[in-house]
Amino acid sequence: MEKLELANVTFTWLKGGVSHLDGGAMFGVVPKPLWTRKYPVNEKNQIELRADPILIQTGGKNYLIESGIGNGKLTDKQKRNFGVEEESEVEQSLEALGLTPMDIDYVLMTHMHYDHANGLTKEVNGEFVSVFPNATIVTSEVEWEELKNPNIRSKATYWKENWEPIQNQILTFKEEWNHSLFKMVHTGGHSNGHSIIIIESEGETVVHMADLMGTHAHQNVLWVMAYDDYPMDSIAAKQKWMKFAADKKAWFTFYHDAFYRAIKLDEQGEIISAVKREK
Numbered sequence: 001m002e003k004l005e006l007a008n009v010t011f012t013w014l015k016g017g018v019s020h021l022d023g024g025a026m027f028g029v030v031p032k033p034l035w036t037r038k039y040p041v042n043e044k045n046q047i048e049l050r051a052d053p054i055l056i057q058t059g060g061k062n063y064l065i066e067s068g069i070g071n072g073k074l075t076d077k078q079k080r081n082f083g084v085e086e087e088s089e090v091e092q093s094l095e096a097l098g099l100t101p102m103d104i105d106y107v108l109m110t111h112m113h114y115d116h117a118n119g120l121t122k123e124v125n126g127e128f129v130s131v132f133p134n135a136t137i138v139t140s141e142v143e144w145e146e147l148k149n150p151n152i153r154s155k156a157t158y159w160k161e162n163w164e165p166i167q168n169q170i171l172t173f174k175e176e177w178n179h180s181l182f183k184m185v186h187t188g189g190h191s192n193g194h195s196i197i198i199i200e201s202e203g204e205t206v207v208h209m210a211d212l213m214g215t216h217a218h219q220n221v222l223w224v225m226a227y228d229d230y231p232m233d234s235i236a237a238k239q240k241w242m243k244f245a246a247d248k249k250a251w252f253t254f255y256h257d258a259f260y261r262a263i264k265l266d267e268q269g270e271i272i273s274a275v276k277r278e279k
Contacts, residue, residue, distance in 0.1 A: 016068025143193025
């Protein structure tokens with residue numbers, strides 16, 4: 001498991017599953033000859049996308065960013081359509097680190113689409129239960145409300161089995177949530193309730209842009225997904241927070257990227273430091 005170790009914070013990437021989605025959808029209106037220079041594509045026009053939660057350990061607490069693609073929730077048809085070749089091994093990853101799901105104190109959910117939230121619950125004896133029963137699960141108030149009351153578009157990705165078993169663990173916020181070294185900021189864009197996460201410690205800054213910058217190839221502020229519900233909000237948020245990250249010389253961390261776990265960029269947008277995913 002890959003790690004990024006800063007002064008008093010350790011980031012470890014767990015195995016949360018993998019999908020292969022249409023590259024055109026992932027890069028929106030960007031022409032294929034441009035985005036394929038940045039990110040590999042297969043013969044089906046699909047790109048590999050991880051769903052790997054980030055375990056953050058600091059101050060004697062265990063935080064998780066996102067929850068993985070889960071196990072047993074996708075039908076064979078969904079697996080085929082989403083190119084899912086591997087489901088979650090989060091519990092096994094935690095065990096290798098000497099932890100169990102009971103040891104997770106907080107799960108920080110940037111949004112609650114199925115590929116981020118499926119790992120929050122699992123089926124036991126015919127009922128769905130919380131995977132992280134001792135955790136406070138944090139997401140924006142807007143995201144939580146849409147998860148429970150999806151519209152005609154979002155009902156395909158907001159599933160009741162991902163929220164009903166955990167509703168007593170949820171902590172929502174309006175614009176920002178501040179806790180210890182963490183700040184979650186509601187941005188909208190990818191979903192109406194989408195948030196990013198900022199971690200600052202000992203002069204180091206880490207920005208988790210979530211699906212506003214799903215992979216290292218999405219750093220151009222205009223390169224947004226066709227999956228984004230509010231693309232102009234995505235662009236505005238990327239302009240604001242990527243400038244913030246540049247000013248702070250911050251690390252960017254990724255949940256979906258199949259090649260990089262974390263990167264630092266120079267003023268020209270070139271990668272100057274990186275934690276690469278070990279295949």
